[in-house]
Amino acid sequence: MGLEIEGRPSDSPYVSYVWRSRSEGVDRMTAVASARWDLVFWQSRGGFHAAVAGPESRxxxxxxxxxxxxxxxxxxxGTTLTHLPAPRLVDGGLDIPDATRRSFWLKDAHWPVPGPDDAEAFAQRLVRAGVLVRDPLVTEVMRGGTPDASPRTAQRRFRAATGFTHGAARQIERARHAAVLLRGGAAAGDVVHRLGYYDEPHLARALGRFVGRTAGQLRDDPRPAQPLSLLYKT
Structure with a gap:
């Protein structure tokens, strides 16, 4: 009972994670903040559906x-759809009408519905068709590098590709990483030291804003009444 989620990381520069999920006996979930967007397909009693789920700032x-x-x-x-800029998707998304188990409509064309084993190949087809693009500056900045651009230009490109400032994206990514560590049994003090929070109250504020759980809840309650959305190490 609940929301069962399983998945795998991807080595594609365009894809972070590929996942599957099934719901049973649950009608609400806590949607954890995420700086990344998803293409989601689901089958329910109401039929087959598809949507672009935007990043979540909180x-x-x-x-x-x-x-x-x-x-x-x-x-x-840093990856974005050319006809749906990332800033337009933050805290929102787009339902894709008339999707079937075989195909869906995206940027003036029908596309075959991908599966867990061909997600990367599907992303490459989108890239070749000019539907999906990626700004490598985002990866460089997130890794602490110094891009070959002025600070103002770098920040403008970062926001255009993600919908967030560099600082906001780092806060979200760090809070998600903290949640993963705490769910794995790490002590709050160790997470503070490892991820560079000032102290445990600083960690607690970040978890409340971006994850909606306390450190104790994440560590001690692996199957809460209201489940969390997808969490994985970034």
Whole structure:
């Protein structure tokens, strides 16, 4: 019972994570903040559906279709659809009408519905068609590098590719990483030291804003009544 999620990381520069999920006996979930966007497909009693799920700047509560099976591709930070700029998707998204189990409509064309084993190949087809693009500056900045651009230009490109400032994206990524460590049994003090928080109250504020759980809840309650959305190490 609940929201069962499984997935795998990707070595594609365009894809972060490929996941599947199934809901049973749950109608709400805590949607953890994320700087990345997803392409999601699901089958429920109401039929087959597809949507572009935008990045989330803060934690929220989201409905979960009853007895539904989901498949999703989480795209890499800095990757964006050319006809749907990332800033337009933050804290929102786009339902894709008339999707079927075989195909869906995206930027003036029908595309075959991908599966867990061909998500990367699907992303490459989008790239070749000019539907999906990626700004490598985002990866360089997130890794602490110094891009060959002025600070103002770098920040403008970062926001255009992600919908966030560099600082906001780092805060979200760090809070998600903290949640993963705490769910794995790490002590709050160790997470503070490892991820560079000032102290445990600083960690607690970040978790409340971006994850919606305390450190104790993440560590001691692996199956809460209201489940968390997808969490994985970034």
């Amino acid at each position: 934690v929220s509560t989201a409905p979960v279709p009853e007895e539904a099976a989901f498949f999703g591709i989480t795209f890499a930070l």
